[in-house]
Amino acid sequence: MKRLSSYFIAVTAIALLFSLTPSSADSHEKFVQCLYNYPHNTTSISNVVYTQTNSSYSSVLDVSIQNLRFFNATSKPLVVVTPLTVSHIQATIICSQRHGLQIRTRSGGHDYEGLSYVAGVPFVVVDLIKLRGIVVDVENSTAWVEAGATIGELYYRISQKSEILGFPAGVCPPVGVGGHFSGGGYGFLMRKFGLAADNVIDAHIVDVNGNLLDKETMGEDLFWAIRGGGGASFGVIVAWKIKLVPVPSTVTVFRVPRTLEENATEIIHKWQRVANKLNESLTIRINMGRVNSSQNGNLTVQAQFESLYLGRVDDLIPLMQNSFPELGLVREDCTEMSWIESILYMAGFTNGESTDVLLNRTQLNGLSFFKAKSDYVKDPIPDVGLQGLWPFLYEDEAEDAFVQFTPYGGRMNEISESETPFPHRSGNIFHIQYGVSWQEKGDVAAQRHVNWIRRVYNYTEAYVSKSPRSAYLNYRDLDIGVNNNGYTSFSQARIWGTKYFNNNFNRLARVKTKVDPRNFFRNEQSIPPLISKGRK
Structure with a gap:
């Protein structure tokens, strides 16, 4: 750089x-x-x-x-x-x-x-x-990535240099690396290599005084804070230096849909008990939403099991038969491809499409009105809990809604809660993202759909993490608490801060006090200094 x-x-x-x-x-x-x-x-x-x-x-x-x-x-x-x-x-x-x-x-x-x-x-x-330059150093398995680049651009540049190097970040190619890395950043390599933030080894940030700092000059505390605590509270991140990870030349992917009529509830129940314990090279997430039944044309709920395995299908099939036979995976469900092709596959691009599409900064399916929320799960949701969830997906507002389960375990169990500000490590068996989108304009439509996702979120409260009920910073949700425009006390910010950061929120506030005591860098969910005069 x-x-x-x-x-x-x-x-x-x-x-x-x-x-x-x-x-x-x-x-x-x-x-x-x-x-x-x-x-x-x-x-x-x-x-x-x-x-x-x-x-x-x-x-x-x-x-x-x-x-x-x-x-x-x-x-x-x-x-x-x-x-x-x-x-x-x-x-x-x-x-x-x-x-x-x-x-x-x-x-x-x-x-x-x-x-x-x-x-x-x-x-x-x-x-x-x-500011979106990317320099890949294959010899040292590192890259410098300017903060305005997207993860799609990063994946593309890595693939142009090597077929056996990758990076553990998200599934949506147009997401910018500046915010994605600073909030954590996870995808299908998380169980093997951790989060994007776990693989950041240096950074450049401009602080409140206009100084451009790197890892050495910013100090241990600030470098800790921006790898999972969000960068916008502390300055303007200009670039990240990241550690690239080894990937095999051939990986295996599959998408297996199962409806309620095909015992989806029972299969999800088993998934909850094994997904975080599977070989760390195997990640299986579930996307749930409503579809028209192939049997009678009526609405039903479908759970789509999506997977990346860092290896060949000959190794995957016996692994699945031994650990998760309930899914009924067969060789015909699977496709072998390169890691960069798996990025396109998971992002929803058609098979055989050029990797050049990763350079497109716009959404694959266009824009919509959208609201999301998140949760962490420490104990399997019982069948009765899942069965109570399905009726929400039949409602009119859920036409373009989803509930997504992403498994933890593997490398995520090996990193301590305090290693970075991102605390959601061992103890969580999976993460939930709830999402609802709509095309109808107007406040009435928006309120109906936002109310729908809030009701779903209220329903699942009994089955997710508690004290605090945790949330993921990169799935920003102002429902869980906001700052004032002017003075925001540390105690007020803790309402939302502990949900994102658990006990790490205290250290984040101490870092903020040190590097931005006047609270210049602030927003509705920015880290406040411990004692802030604020500005009105």
């Missing part, structure tokens, strides 16, 4: 050049003028600054919006900055503080609650879409 290294300068003198006292009377015009006057810009910033009067403003803002719930939000940024260099980020941070504006950082736009581009206060979006 030579381009990044050239900007690795500490600009502590900036505080002498700019007053950091905000003035609500300052206009965004003065903010923009501040950017243009910033003394350290080595590349002109004027071409990457978009105010609301700029003809390209809407297209630049809208291009990375992934959830139609926030497409026409009234709280739009005063300015969008698409930095080409670290100095552009430094200027935006310093000038935002001087002129009383908040910053929202966007890498892919997949924040489930739109926090990377929506705010209820005057704000600026730093969109990292133009």
